[in-house]
Amino acid sequence: MSISPEQVLKVSRLARLELSDDELATMTAQLSQVVDYVDQLSELNTDDVVPMAHALDLTNVFVVDQVAESLERSQALANAPHADGECYLVPAVMGD
Amino acid sequence: MSEPYTMVVGLEVHVQLATASKLFCRCSTRFGAEPNTQTCPLCIGLPGALPVMNREAYELGLKAALGLNLEIPRFTKWDRKSYYYPDLPKGYQISQYDLPMSQNGYLEIRDPKGRFETRRIGINRAHLEEDAGKSLHDEAGAVADSRIDLNRCGTPLLEIVSEPDIRSPFEAKAYLSELKLLLTFLNVSDCNMQEGSLRVDANVNLHIDGPDGQVATPIVEVKNMNSFRAVERALTYEAARQYDAWQETGQAKGDVPKQTRGWDDTAGVTHGMRHKEESSDYPYFPDPDLVPVTVTDEEIEQVRQSLGALPAALRDRLQTEFGLSDYDSDVIVGQGPALVEYYLDLAQATGDGKLASNWVQQDVMRYLNDQAIAVADYPVRPDQLAELLTKVKVGELDTSRGRQVLEHMLAAGGTAAEAVEHLGIKQVDAGEEVELCRELLAANPQIVADLQAGKLKAAGALIGMAKKTNPNVNPGRVREIAIELANQWDT
Incomplete structure (x- = not known):
């Protein structure tokens, strides 16, 4: 298997996800399959291939710096689980 | 200084670019708006919202980069820096990772009083990125929720990363002052620290000459410094703290993870914060929603031509063309482009750079400070003041009489000749x-x-x-x- 449980734990911590032991085992297996699948690409010889920064052959898509209308605050806050009419409310952010 | 160590400091400065709208959407960047009134589906991370690059932001970034002597790669791209925090609704910040828009430049710092040698501080890179939102913590109750204002999400920032070339708190302050002055002349940012338009983080450690050769102390990133003076104080404190800690624990760089410490300006100390995640812990990858940016030699040259006179060149000009001292030229240039222009007009019309410098520093600047007004609002134009200074220069008026005339001009308007007449000053035979x-x-x-x-x-x-x-x-x-x-x- 290409991915270790420790690596999955680390990634889950970065993603703020809590995994049970069972979930950890499942995720380790599934993530390994995904990585192994993509890893088939390394069978190709890419010595003469220039690295690609973007899938589209397109550059310099710009807009002019001009202010347009924003969302009404009530609309912006509409989907928030908690809000006080002005701000989104989240559990107090600790220093971590 | 005779400390038993060399201090090594690198500074990361974020400046907000002076655009009207955000980096990837058209919401306003205006400071001080009501919370959450300047957001759109992109700012608040709704699925399907797509970013489009603000041309002005890229051009302001180019100006700043050229002013900082940075090389401009002809190809640059956008990356996602992933981390989870309530003020970052998308779960990633659009930034630049391996192909930044500029790299490998320098800024010269100097001290007209000679407290350190003129030096070039290397600049590793300057790249564009979007700002996050703001958490408004409840100061009083510890249990209350945090309130999140996302107005600032997506505001364009230029992150300017220096090499670890700075050797003292005083040099750090000089670097920041010169950087701010340059950006002010370039008109790319208002650099207002109170409004968060300029933010500074410092990476600092010590190189200590020990019995077994040189030892480096663990690198500490210092945050929450809200003024240049605070940076100077925090670095002074941090150097002493690291030296004490090294004497106590003997811990060197590599023995412990990189630490982040916050500056407490009131207490005058730094406090330990979270341990710094390694950069690979911010899983970076190319942003598929934004196409890369390319720039031609001609476009770069065009921006270079538009930079105008910058502080270092202006100081030289004031010294060579108008005979000012290093110190006087530094004071005048340090006041910003508007005052420099006033001075140049005055000095040219008066034909006496030194006399113009004295009056600008002692009279014009004092008045501007006392009245808390900008040069543009100074009631006496350079040509009007020049008329007065010419009278002083040829001995028609002595300095104290000249001051009375200026006071009258400031209070009542009119020309120097009118003021002289009104005050009843007559040439005595x-x-x-x-x-x-x-x-x-x-x-x-x-x-x-x-x-x-x-x-x-x-x-x-x-x-x-x-x-x-x-x-x-x-x-x-x-x-x-x-x-x-x-x-x-x-x-």
Whole structure:
């Protein structure tokens, strides 16, 4: 298997996800399959291939710096689980 | 300085670019709006919202980069820096990772008082990125929720990363002042620290000469410094703290993970914060929603031509063309582009750079400070002040009379000539002054004796009496006449 449980734990911590032991085992297996699948690409010889920064052959898509209308605050806050009419409310952010 | 170590500092500066709209959407960047009134589906991370690059932001970034002598790669791209925090609704920040828009430049720092040698501080890179939102913590209750304002999400920032070339808190302050001045001249940011338009983080450690060779202390990132003075104080504190910690624990770089510490300005100390995640812990990858940016030699050259005169070149010009000292040129340039322009107009019209510098520093700048107004609002134009300075230069007015005239011009407007007339200042005929001196000397034999004995201070008393009789006399000339007459005095 290409991915270790420790690596999955680390990634889950970065993603703020809590995994049970069972979930950890499942995720380790599934993530390994995904990585192994993509890893088939390394069978190709890419010595003469220039690295690609973007899938589209397109550059310099710009807009002019001009202010347009924003969302009404009530609309912006509409989907928030908690809000006080002005701000989104989240559990107090600790220093971590 | 004779500390038993060398301090090594690198600074990361985030400046907000002066665009009207955000980096990837058209919401306003205006400071001070009501919370969550300047957001759109992109700012608040709704699925399907797509970013489009603001051309002005890229061009301001180019200007700043060229001003900082950075190389401009002809190809640059956008990356996602992933982390989870309530003020970052998308779960990633659009930034630049391996192909930044500029790299490998420098900024020269100098101290006109000579407290350190003029040095080039390397600049590793300057890249564009979007800002996150703001968490408004409840100061009073610890249990209350945090309130999140996402107005700032997506505001364009230029992150300017110096090399670890800075060697003292004082140099750090000089670097920041010069950087801010440059960006002000380039007009790319208002650099207002109170409004968060300029933010500074410092990476600092010590190189200590120990018995077994040189030891480096663990690198600490210092945050929450809200003024240049705070940066200077925090670095001074941090150096002493690291030296003490090293003496106590012997821990060197590599023994412990990189630490983040926050500066507490009131207590004057740094406090430990979370351990710094390695950069690979912010899983970076290319942002598929944004196409890369390319730039041609011609476009770069065009921006370079538009930079205008920058602080270093202006200081040189003030010294070579107008004969100012290093210090005076630094003071004037340090006031920003508007004052420099005022000075140049004044100096050219007066034909005396030094005289113009004295008046700008002692009179114009003082008035601007006292009234808390900008140069543009100074009531006397450079050509009007030049008319006055020309009178001072040719001796028609002495300095203190000149000041009275300027005060009148400031209060009542009008030209120097009008002010002179209004104040009843008249050119006194030289013959009149000689006559007056003769009378005063005759009435004051002690002054005659003192002047003959070389006690030239005695002339001061005589000038005072002369002014009382005729306020328009020229003190310098009265002094000369009195000394000459006394020496020929027939006792």
